[in-house]
Amino acid sequence: MHYQTESWGSYMATRSSYSDPLERIERMASESAVVIFSISTCCMCHAIKRLFCGMGVNPTVYELDEDPRGGKDLERALMRLMGTSNAMPVVFIGGKLVGTMDRVMASHINGSLVPLLKQAGALWL
Numbered sequence: 001m002h003y004q005t006e007s008w009g010s011y012m013a014t015r016s017s018y019s020d021p022l023e024r025i026e027r028m029a030s031e032s033a034v035v036i037f038s039i040s041t042c043c044m045c046h047a048i049k050r051l052f053c054g055m056g057v058n059p060t061v062y063e064l065d066e067d068p069r070g071g072k073d074l075e076r077a078l079m080r081l082m083g084t085s086n087a088m089p090v091v092f093i094g095g096k097l098v099g100t101m102d103r104v105m106a107s108h109i110n111g112s113l114v115p116l117l118k119q120a121g122a123l124w125l
Helices: 008-012 015-019 021-029 043-054 071-082 101-110 113-120
Strands: 034-038 060-063 090-093 096-099
Touching (some): 021 034, 021 071, 043 101
Antiparallel strands (some): 034 090
16 A cells, blocks of 8 residues: 655645645546545545455555645545545545445445456556
8 A cells, every 4th residue: 555645745736736625636536546535543444445455456545634734625525526424435546436435345346346446557467
């Protein structure tokens, strides 16, 4: 797993990128094959990270509670995007929104997760 905690400042380059959390999320989600927006103390977030690592995927993880400059704004934006008050974890594969834990697990169970990961270049089986 690749945790992105030290590079939060790199997303502060322009005023507009900081003022629009959805643009920031879109940019962050497109920088790696698999991106997980997470809360470090969330058990579902831990489970989804373990799922991907167990499959041999190395996701980029953004722990929003460890972002002192806007993690709460990103969390609120993800909640609006998902249409729920409990939006963690949120997973993007190949820059595209997959969803929260329930959608990722449903994709894993129905067999559509592995092809998504292969298409994104996150899995080479």
